[in-house]
Structures are given as C-alpha cells and as structure tokens.
Amino acid sequence: MTELTRISAGRRRKDKFMRGLLAAATGVALLPLVLIIYYLVYKGIGQWSGQFFTTDPNGNFLGYPGGVRSAILGTLEVVALATLIAVPLGITVALYLVEYGKKSLFANVVRYFVDVMTGVPSIVFGLFIYIVLVVAHVGGNFTAWKGSVALSLLMFPIVARSAEVVLNLVPSSLREAALALGAPRWRVVTRIVIPTAAPGLLTGSLLAIARSAGETAPLIFTLGTANGLTFGLSQQMNTLPTQIFSDITSPRNAIVARAWGAALTLVAMILILNLIARAAQRRSRLA
Amino acid sequence: MMPPDTESKDPTAVSLPDPAEQGSATQEEAPDISALGEPKPKEAGHNVVLEGLNAYYGKMHVIKDVSLTFPTGQVTAIIGPSGSGKSTVIRCINRMHEEIPGARAEGSVKLDDLNVYAPEVDITSVRRLIGMVFQKPNPFPTMSIFDNVAAGMRLTGVRGENMRERVHKSLRAVGLWGEVKNRLDRPGIGLSGGQQQRLCIARTIAVEPEVILMDEPCSALDPIATLKVEELIDELKERYTIVIVTHNMQQAARVADSTVFMLDGEVIEHAPTSELFTTPKDERTERYVTGKFG
Numbered sequence: 001m002t003e004l005t006r007i008s009a010g011r012r013r014k015d016k017f018m019r020g021l022l023a024a025a026t027g028v029a030l031l032p033l034v035l036i037i038y039y040l041v042y043k044g045i046g047q048w049s050g051q052f053f054t055t056d057p058n059g060n061f062l063g064y065p066g067g068v069r070s071a072i073l074g075t076l077e078v079v080a081l082a083t084l085i086a087v088p089l090g091i092t093v094a095l096y097l098v099e100y101g102k103k104s105l106f107a108n109v110v111r112y113f114v115d116v117m118t119g120v121p122s123i124v125f126g127l128f129i130y131i132v133l134v135v136a137h138v139g140g141n142f143t144a145w146k147g148s149v150a151l152s153l154l155m156f157p158i159v160a161r162s163a164e165v166v167l168n169l170v171p172s173s174l175r176e177a178a179l180a181l182g183a184p185r186w187r188v189v190t191r192i193v194i195p196t197a198a199p200g201l202l203t204g205s206l207l208a209i210a211r212s213a214g215e216t217a218p219l220i221f222t223l224g225t226a227n228g229l230t231f232g233l234s235q236q237m238n239t240l241p242t243q244i245f246s247d248i249t250s251p252r253n254a255i256v257a258r259a260w261g262a263a264l265t266l267v268a269m270i271l272i273l274n275l276i277a278r279a280a281q282r283r284s285r286l287a
Numbered sequence: 288m289m290p291p292d293t294e295s296k297d298p299t300a301v302s303l304p305d306p307a308e309q310g311s312a313t314q315e316e317a318p319d320i321s322a323l324g325e326p327k328p329k330e331a332g333h334n335v336v337l338e339g340l341n342a343y344y345g346k347m348h349v350i351k352d353v354s355l356t357f358p359t360g361q362v363t364a365i366i367g368p369s370g371s372g373k374s375t376v377i378r379c380i381n382r383m384h385e386e387i388p389g390a391r392a393e394g395s396v397k398l399d400d401l402n403v404y405a406p407e408v409d410i411t412s413v414r415r416l417i418g419m420v421f422q423k424p425n426p427f428p429t430m431s432i433f434d435n436v437a438a439g440m441r442l443t444g445v446r447g448e449n450m451r452e453r454v455h456k457s458l459r460a461v462g463l464w465g466e467v468k469n470r471l472d473r474p475g476i477g478l479s480g481g482q483q484q485r486l487c488i489a490r491t492i493a494v495e496p497e498v499i500l501m502d503e504p505c506s507a508l509d510p511i512a513t514l515k516v517e518e519l520i521d522e523l524k525e526r527y528t529i530v531i532v533t534h535n536m537q538q539a540a541r542v543a544d545s546t547v548f549m550l551d552g553e554v555i556e557h558a559p560t561s562e563l564f565t566t567p568k569d570e571r572t573e574r575y576v577t578g579k580f581g
Binding site for chain 1 (some may be wrong): 298381386388391411412413414415416418419421423425427428429438439441442444474487491494
C-alpha cells in the first residue's frame with residue numbers, strides 16, 4: 001500500500017513554467033499567420049469595390065487600373081479543368097491501390113512514385129510542361145489548358161494519397177458482407193466502397209483544389225500573361241496568382257494596391273473551399 | 288488459448304432444450320416464416336459435403352484434411368477453442384477464405400453434386416447460394432433499412448418488380464418487421480446491435496440462398512438479442528442448411544442438431560449434439576466440453 005503523496009511546490013512551479021513555455025511557443029507560431037491575415041486585410045480590403053470585381057486590368061497609364069474580374073474567372077476556369085483531370089485520375093489510382101493492387105510489387109512502386117510526386121516543387125511541374133508543351137508548340141504557345149495540365153500534375157498526388165487513406169478507412173467487413181452476398185467486385189467498389197468513402201474523397205479533392213488554386217509557379221511558364229477577359233482554353237489567360245505576381249513588381253502604387261486586393265480575394269476563395277471541405281469531413285461516416 | 292468458457296465448467300449446465308417445450312414457448316412471437324412461401328420439401332434442400340479440405344494462410348496449414356457433411360434442414364454447430372479453424376472452415380464453404388491475401392484452399396466442397404471449387408464455377412454464384420452472417424453486425428452505413436435488405440438483390444444485379452415484397456418478407460422472416468415497418472427509410476446503423484444482426488440475416492435470406500453460414504453471430508449481442516437470433520435460427524432451419532460457428536457451448540446445445548468439435552485444424556468429433564455433450568467418444572472432446580481446457 002503506498003501513501004498518498006503531496007505535490008511539492010517545486011513540481012508545481014515546474015509544471016506552470018512548462019505550460020507557459022508551450023503556450024508561448026504556440027503564440028510565436030501563430031504570430032506570422034496573424035500578421036499575414038492582418039496585412040492582407042489592412043492593405044487589400046480597401047481595394048474591394050464593385051468596380052474591382054467587375055473590371056479587367058486595362059493597362060491605362062492614368063485613372064483606375066482595372067480590377068480582377070478576368071483573374072477570378074481565369075482562376076476558376078483553369079482550376080476547374082485541372083480538377084477534371086486530376087481528381088478522376090487520382091481516385092482511380094487510389095481505387096486500384098486499395099482494391100486491386102494491395103501489397104503487390106507494382107502497387108508499391110506506384111505508391112512510391114506518388115509519394116515522390118507529392119514532394120516535387122511546383123516550379124518543376126511548370127518547367128516540365130513548359131518544355132514538353134510550350135516550347136514544343138503543342139497546340140499553340142502559352143495557353144490556359146497547359147496551365148491546367150501543370151496544376152493537375154500538382155493536384156494528382158495529393159488526391160491519390162488522400163483518397164488511398166480514405167478508402168483504407170472503409171471497414172473491410174463491409175466489403176466482406178457485400179462479397180458474401182454474391183456481389184462481383186466492381187459492384188462492391190461502386191455501390192459500397194465509393195459511397196461509404198464519398199465525403200472523405202470530396203474533402204481530399206477540395207483540399208487539393210485549394211492547394212493548387214494559389215500556385216503561381218506552374219502557371220507563369222504555361223498560360224502566359226493576359227489582362228483582358230478570355231474564356232477559350234487555348235488562349236492565354238489571366239489568373240489571380242499570375243496577376244498578383246506581375247502587379248506587385250509594378251512601379252505604380254495603384255497597381256501594387258490591386259495586387260493586395262487580388263491576394264485577399266484569392267485567400268478568401270481558398271478559405272471558402274476549406275470550409276466546404278471541413279463541412280464534408282464532418283458528414284463523413286468514417287472515423 | 289482462450290480462457291475456458293466459465294459457464295461451461297459445470298457439465299450438467301449443458302442441458303438440451305426439450306424441442307416441444309421450446310416450440311410452444313416461441314409460438315407467440317415466432318417470426319413469420321410462412322411469409323417466405325411454403326417450406327420446401329426436405330428432399331429439395333442441399334447437403335453440404337466437405338471432402339479432404341485443406342486450407343492455408345501463406346505457409347501456415349490451418350485446416351487439415353477435413354471431411355464433414357452438413358445435412359439439409361438441420362443446424363450444425365462447430366465448436367472449438369480459438370484458432371482451431373472453425374471460422375476458416377465455413378469461410379471455405381462460400382469461398383470467402385480466398386479473399387484474404389495469401390490464403391488458399393484445396394479439396395472439395397460440394398453443394399449436392401456441385402463442387403464449388405470446380406474451375407468453371409463463378410464465385411459470385413457460389414456466394415449467392417451460400418449466404419453468410421458475420422460475427423459483428425455489418426449493415427451498410429450509407430443505406431437505409433430497406434436498402435440494406437435490398438442490397439443483396441441489387442448487388443447481384445437482380446431486378447424485379449417484387450423487390451419491395453421480398454424486402455418486407457425477409458424483414459418479417461427475421462421478426463424485425465414490427466420494429467422497423469414505420470422507419471424503413473431510416474439508416475440501418477441506427478438500429479440496436481441485435482436488430483442490426485437480424486437486419487443482416489434478413490439481407491442474407493433476401494437473396495434466397497440454400498445454405499446459411501453463421502460465424503459467431505451472437506458474440507457481439509446481449510442475452511436477449513442472442514435469444515431472438517437463436518429462435519430465428521430454429522425457424523430458419525426448416526428451409527436452409529445452417530452451419531453456425533460458436534464459442535458458446537450452451538448456444539451449440541440450444542440450437543444445433545449436430546455438433547462438430549474442432550481442434551488445431553482437425554475435426555475431432557462430429558455427433559448429434561446431445562451425444563457429443565453427454566457421451567463424447569474422444570477424450571479431447573470430453574475435456575473441452577467439460578471446461579478442462581479451451
């Protein structure tokens with residue numbers, strides 16, 4: 001039988017000190033984040049106006065330099081095409097790895113390369129597309145769809161990796177139950193596995209979209225620069241990241257200010273995507 | 288080795304229920320089996336015959352030359368300590384064993400004259416004829432109660448105008464109809480554990496199998512839910528060949544017509560249940576059923 005012991009004052013002090021240290025470290029880590037948000041809002045919110053969202057950069061030397069309409073629509077279009085390429089591909093690869101490839105040598109090799117792709121810097125994807133599609137003049141010089149392809153290369157490993165994790169969370173007892181009823185494997189996948197994993201697959205895809213929407217490097221080499229509003233995917237196109245990139249180096253204060261407004265717009269769009277992703281996550285029936 | 292089933296230490300505790308008495312006791316809330324149509328004549332049922340069955344996980348030889356007959360219209364229980372291969376044997380019958388990576392089986396499992404391991408046989412047709420109920424209730428979480436029961440038909444590509452009718456019949460047959468008829472569109476996972484397990488049994492019988500395999504179907508259930516499932520098994524045996532794996536010797540004694548005792552992947556003894564529990568021929572069976580090991 002041990003006796004009840006008293007906590008010494010020294011230990012209490014040590015506990016208080018360590019707790020304080022942890023809180024301080026958290027504060028330091030949060031500081032840059034808070035500062036970024038603060039500067040973005042401080043510098044950017046003044047730019048937001050009806051005109052800002054409904055006009056394109058006009059290149060005039062005097063007067064209002066134009067807003068970000070073409071950049072917002074361009075970003076939506078380029079990212080949408082990239083999503084259409086990367087999400088089905090990523091989920092398909094994840095389905096192969098989880099349902100068919102499992103622990104086979106080929107599946108492990110694929111897994112390894114997907115992991116390697118996750119770590120490739122985004123500028124390398126941009127350069128790659130620049131070399132194989134832009135320099136080689138495949139369907140024109142700088143075009144919007146080439147930017148989408150570069151972004152999809154960036155998104156694909158994120159989608160595949162997150163989808164693999166989510167599909168692995170689907171309990172194998174559900175697959176067994178369906179197989180034991182006499183279901184062919186493809187029906188088990190389409191009717192049981194995918195619906196059960198759907199909210200998680202959606203979350204992973206939205207996070208990949210949010211991640212790629214803010215990427216600049218893969219775009220500056222691939223979709224060129226445009227100011228006006230373009231819709232054709234085989235034209236050059238303006239996007240928020242590339243507009244910020246070119247605006248911020250301008251000698252004109254009004255254009256530098258527009259860069260801040262555009263940056264705030266981009267962050268707000270990504271924030272909304274993240275919130276949707278989190279809402280989908282909460283609806284998930286998996287752990 | 289698992290600790291011995293504490294309740295079974297007293298050999299006198301294994302008493303067989305009087306069939307007549309049990310029949311009257313369950314009369315009131317007996318599941319409406321007639322809803323599935325006239326019981327088939329006994330000759331129409333299917334015997335399941337295992338001949339020289341061997342099963343492996345990788346290099347591990349887990350089922351050693353098992354030959355058994357599970358007669359139609361009867362409940363056969365398989366008992367034995369953990370790791371004795373009970374579950375593996377029944378997973379070989381509907382070829383679920385081979386779903387585990389590295390697992391394989393040799394020998395023959397015959398449904399009457401049909402060898403389910405014949406190379407030309409479509410595995411999905413085997414599993415449609417031989418249904419399975421698992422240890423943990425596993426309703427599909429994305430589906431409603433109705434859809435869970437209909438899942439077997441939909442997953443096997445059966446289309447039909449009588450889907451609704453078959454779902455209702457299956458729910459009546461497992462005695463769940465009264466409890467869920469007003470909330471068929473609610474999620475299946477909202478039911479209690481015992482209801483979920485009966486839902487899974489309804490899902491299994493909705494595809495009209497010939498044989499039902501049950502892998503410790505009551506081990507996750509409370510005693511009342513267990514009783515309901517056992518009554519249901521007793522009703523279902525009229526129409527199906529039933530094989531039940533159980534850890535609980537009282538359960539084997541209550542529901543099974545004959546009982547198989549397995550040890551280390553081998554069948555030690557297969558006898559009518561009362562005989563196996565009261566006058567076992569093998570010394571190891573006696574020691575197991577009297578709780579001396581296991």
